[in-house]
Amino acid sequence: MITVHIYYTGAQGSALRFAQEMTESGAVEKIRAEAGNLGYAYYPSLEDPETVLLVDSWQDQAAIDAHHQSPMMEVIAALREKYDLHMRVERLVADTAGLPEQDAAFVRE
Numbered sequence: 001m002i003t004v005h006i007y008y009t010g011a012q013g014s015a016l017r018f019a020q021e022m023t024e025s026g027a028v029e030k031i032r033a034e035a036g037n038l039g040y041a042y043y044p045s046l047e048d049p050e051t052v053l054l055v056d057s058w059q060d061q062a063a064i065d066a067h068h069q070s071p072m073m074e075v076i077a078a079l080r081e082k083y084d085l086h087m088r089v090e091r092l093v094a095d096t097a098g099l100p101e102q103d104a105a106f107v108r109e
Contacts, residue, residue, distance in 0.1 A: 001038060001094035002064060006054040006087055014083040015052040016044055027075050034070060036063020 008015040019042035022028050031040050036059035045051040058064045067073070080087075099107070 001057055001059065002061060003039075003055060003057040003092045003094070004064075005090040005092070006056065007051055007089075008054065008080075008085045008087055009048070009051045010083050010085045011050060013049070015050060015085055018079055018083040018085055019044070019052045019054075021079060022076070025075075027072060027079075031067070031072050034063070034067055034072070036060065036066065 008018060010018070023042070028040055028042075031037060037057070038059060039055060039057040041055050043053045043055065045053065058067070
């Protein structure tokens with residue numbers, strides 16, 4: 001699994017309006033329905049009201065590549081432009097070994 005964190009930053013609430021339009025327009029549901037998508041969700045920052053985090057998870061690089069070639073990328077790009085957003089990206093690869101025992105003690109289920 002590959003997870004991508006995209007931090008969208010704008011001005012005067014534009015990042016939040018972008019995420020709302022992505023959700024309300026049905027774009028988020030279409031992306032979630034793409035082959036290999038494991039999760040796609042926006043989270044507003046409590047520390048920076050001008051930033052919204054997208055947590056976007058995919059089965060593998062091939063699924064990401066297919067997404068990047070999909071019509072949804074044109075929709076996303078147009079909305080990024082509309083809201084004049086800037087991005088910072090982090091890419092994370094899943095630790096298939098799972099949660100270490102010494103860390104599990106800190107998890108409340």
